[in-house]
Amino acid sequence: MSAGNQKIRIFGQTALTDRKFVNLFEIRYSDRNGNERRWDFASRQNPPKIETGAFDIVDAVIIVPWHVPSGKLVVIREFRMPLNDYQYGFPAGLVDPGESPQQSAIRELGEETGLKTTGIRRTSQPIYVSSGLTDESIVMVYLDCDGRPSDSNTGSAEDIETVFLSQKEAADLCADSALKVDVKTWLVMDKFAATGGI
Known part of the structure; x- marks a missing residue:
């Protein structure tokens, strides 16, 4: 050669x-x-x-919650250390040993928002978010939920606020260049803003 x-x-x-x-x-x-x-x-x-060679290991889940009673998309506003600022994103967390991505999503949604999962809509295949930087793989779990948000059950190490978004509110958030938004969240919110669906 x-x-x-x-x-x-x-x-x-x-x-x-x-x-x-x-x-x-x-x-x-x-x-x-x-x-x-x-x-x-x-x-x-x-x-x-x-x-x-264990690329089948799923490291984390990203949860895309649909709040059925209000008909709104759920995101969180969370303080992120590397940004020294708040970022809009979806609830997320590491998959514990022996836990399926769906089980992890149900647990993490409850811990971070206080909302209760009522059904799983769909689950993505393992995907890579930043393969130039990490081998971390995630699964996106789309689910339905209900209940009222409560203070996070994650203790003082995390600062999380639960936010419900209508289609217009999602569009406004996507268009606000002053805000910091997670890439996965922005893509889902942009689709929701355009079509009303997730």
């Missing part, structure tokens, strides 16, 4: 940190010209999926 026609080949990785919830790793690889290069990435798994 001539230079530039080779395939990228990963030949090793090294752990750079040893923490409980997320770790940094360095990949060593050769590029298409055969040059050795390095790439840093984060993983919730230790060892990372690239080493174990």
